[in-house]
Amino acid sequence: MTVEAPPAQPRSGLGRGTALTIAIAGALTVANIYFPQPLLDAIASGLGVSGSAAGLIATGAQVGYALGISLVVPLADVARLRRLTTALLLLTTAGLLVAAAAPNLATLTVATVALSTTTVLPQVLMPTAASMAGPAHSGRTVGMIGIGITLGSTLSRTFSGAVVGLSGDWRTAYLVAAALTGGLVLVLPRLLPEYGGGERSVPYWKLIGTMPKLILAHAELRLSAFLGATVFAAFSAFWATLAFHLAGPPFEKGVAWAGLFGLFSLPAALLSYSAGRLSDQRGPLYVNTLALACVAAAFLILGVYGGDSMTALVIGSNLLVYGGSCWQVANQVRVFRLDERIRARLNTLFMLASFAGGAVGSLTGTALHARYGWTGMILGCGGFLLLAAVGLLRGRRLG
CATH class of the missing domain: 1.20.1250.20 (MFS general substrate transporter like domains)
Structure with a gap:
């Protein structure tokens, strides 16, 4: 073809x-x-x-x-x-x-x-x-x-x-x-x-065969892919275990309640539009830093108060959606600033890395939740965020 x-x-x-x-x-x-x-x-x-x-x-x-x-x-x-x-x-x-x-x-x-x-x-x-x-x-x-x-x-x-x-x-x-x-x-x-x-x-x-070489050729792509995978892993772990958490004590809520959290977090999703403008004005690295702080704050609230407070779950999920959405936008803006002729392939590689991170996060989150409960899942997400922070620090030299 x-x-x-x-x-x-x-x-x-x-x-x-x-x-x-x-x-x-x-x-x-x-x-x-x-x-x-x-x-x-x-x-x-x-x-x-x-x-x-x-x-x-x-x-x-x-x-x-x-x-x-x-x-x-x-x-x-x-x-x-x-x-x-x-x-x-x-x-x-x-x-x-x-x-x-x-x-x-x-x-x-x-x-x-x-x-x-x-x-x-x-x-x-x-x-x-x-x-x-x-x-x-x-x-x-x-x-x-x-x-x-x-x-x-x-x-x-x-x-x-x-x-x-x-x-x-x-x-x-x-x-x-x-x-x-x-x-x-x-x-x-x-x-x-x-x-x-x-x-x-x-x-x-040949079009498909060029993609592995792009990973080696572009440090910005490797950075965005790593950052996308780590934070999306934590993001996915939360959503994969939320229904189980809500079904148990003290909430005793049905599965439909997990779906409602998508609606509860819509304000945060709408506010994340600012990430694109900030990426244009201040650069993706600035937005990554802001987003990681929001995601870290989300898991701190979820870990300390989310075990028995519905209000904390709603606040934490909004911070997580806002931070996660801003994180995604910043990473894609960084990738799209590379060669215009290969943007679709760069986006393919970035999205595949994010999907892989999400799959690992879902499996890890559900396993930790089943064995160690809500606190174990939160600590596991903290590990993913620590990896993201290390990657972000190493990425500062790229600007």
Whole structure:
């Protein structure tokens, strides 16, 4: 497979309306990964399978998303962006329609993996929009799209639950998602530049094969990848164990309460927009330092008071979401300041590192919580943050 593109064309800038539309598109497409999660019980009942078997849907979504980041996102460096965007939207819409009509769990799982592989559009849009905005405004653009992704992943769970509650059928949520995703075909492609900024002609296998070399060539990428993995590990450990913590004494709350914490922390997610502007004005290192202080304060509050105080859990989760979102934005801004021609591949490597950190954090957090309780999980997260602090200190020489 050979992907051809002419030399990069001059950027004309990115208007606020275009940036907002791209952020909304990111929110709607990333929602396709997360909206099925509250529906698993209804899916299990509808298809006549166990709840644990229906959990394959959530696993398949994560596997598909990781495959898409690895194998599809790098194409944004060299492909015709409008054509790539249109193809991804149409394939995702088709996958959602197949899922809506799935007669059994096997079909639904395969459709979930397929549509999750092609719904990686947010990670295509992020480097593209950063290039369109130009160096002086890339930070605030990354911040705006980052908020879109956060809101899409959070509110999609609430929205899908409401749709199924009104319709009484889990398949309706997939049909609504297909309509929203398909509708983007009429709007989004025309807002993007025709081509990516990469080389004129690059075989697909060579495009993928260049990525390991990029890790060795760019110290800033290695720094952002390490920082992203460590803090996302602590972030994921908290969210992976929150439901268990709330279910036990003294809270004795149901699983739905863990989902509500996504809504409780929306103010922090919205405030994190400032991270993009601060990254433009003060640099990613400054924002990393601020974000790490917020995350550390979050775990301090969660550790000291979060064992028996709902208020402390809400405050701590807001600090964690704000710090984690700012941390992500700063790391991606640092990566996007590197060679414009390879931004999509750089973003791929950064996101894969973050995903790996999140997986390690989830496994570590649940294991520590099961053996040592809430305090053990908090201390484990402290270990991840200590690694992040060491990495940040070593990264100061990069500026």
